Amino acid sequence: MLKALDALLAESSVSGAAQRLGLSQPATSAALARLRHVLSDPLLVRRGNAMVHTVRADELKPRVSVLLDEIAHTFAPLDAFDPATSARHFRILANDYATLVMLTPLAACLRQRAPGIVLEILPFDRRFEERFATREADLAVSDADSLRGYRHTQMLFTEHYLALVRADHPRLGKGKITLDAFLSEDHALVSSRGRVPGVVDKPLAALGRSRRVVLTFPHFLVAPAVVARTDLVMTVPACIAHGYAESHALRLFEPPVDVAAFDVAFAWPARSVADPAMQWMRQQFEEAAKVLRQDCPDKGR
Structure with missing residues (x-):
């Protein structure tokens, strides 16, 4: 039936x-x-x-x-899996953050351990369960809230936020940054939906305060160049902020308002629970997260 x-x-x-x-x-x-x-x-x-x-x-x-x-x-009998010789394709759904923070270093690692494996990184889809069911995806990595309610998930680490400005910012380049100073500046926001409230705006509203967002863009990649060439302030996940600081002259600081942290997690389809190749790939995700927790001082807070 x-x-x-x-x-x-x-x-x-x-x-x-x-x-x-x-x-x-x-x-x-x-x-x-x-x-x-x-x-x-x-x-x-x-x-x-x-x-x-x-x-x-x-x-x-x-x-x-x-x-x-x-x-x-x-x-079905399980075939042996040898990552060194495998040519397996893995389709991974990932949001912008996960692609930049998790999958970029993971891809570099896999080039050493499993050079024949092919990764296809696809935009994260909140209908990931349907994509799993139709075999359009093998894994999904995103914030844990986006995967909530799904059975086969694992938390990787907790991420919090840092604010950043250019190092020679005329007003925020040195010293302690107060809430009033923070809000007196114009802000930029990464948002795929345009000018909508970001993670900073909810805690500000609870204090009866607000900020002025004058620029939004849909991806993180353009953010450091914008901040480095303007007086704008941005609040971004800490691991991304640290990566920006390495390639651009930026100052990082704790936002002078309590911004909620978020958990990063990944999910896999039920059909792959006993698949040796998928078990191996899940282990690579866990190891990559472990390295991130060690290398980024803000992880696990």
Whole structure:
């Protein structure tokens, strides 16, 4: 029944599902009728000349795929995995922060340990469970809140924020920076959604204060060049701030307002729990996080 349901939801037609299953159309129609009865839902309904999913069918599709994967992996023999000779492809969903902080050094490490492995870094998608179910992704790394509620996750480290300005800033280049001085300057913000409240704005609002954001951009990569050439202030994750300070003449300091830290985590599909290659890759993530905690003095705070 699970295979029939998976085929029907994948093909959205009885004839397509029958061909996929190697069954006759009457037999597949009978399977659909049984599934409709068991699930108390029509699953596929006609719209014009096509059959479309019901809401229930859309909910079931990724879950059925995961169940079939788990069953298949339970009975399938496991192949040995040798990272030194493997040509395995790994598709990883990652946000801008994770790509810059985690995956860039991880890729450099893998070039030494597993030169034949191919990494495909794809934009993080909050529908990562569906991407796992359709085998479009093997791992996802992001802030822990974005992965909340998913079973197969692991926390890597805790990250907090630092503010940065150019080292020769005319007002913030030296000495202790007060909240009033901090707010008297114009600010830049990394935001993929444009001018929206950032992590600094909520604690400021609790104090009845606000800042003036005059520039937003969607990616971290352009940030150090902007700060180094202007009088703007930016508040960014600490590990990124330290990386910027190495390549640009910047001053880093603790924001004079309590900005909440965040956890960085990664997730993997249930189908890969017993996969030796995926077990190895998860270990590489853990080791990369361990190195980050040692190299960046702000990690684990």
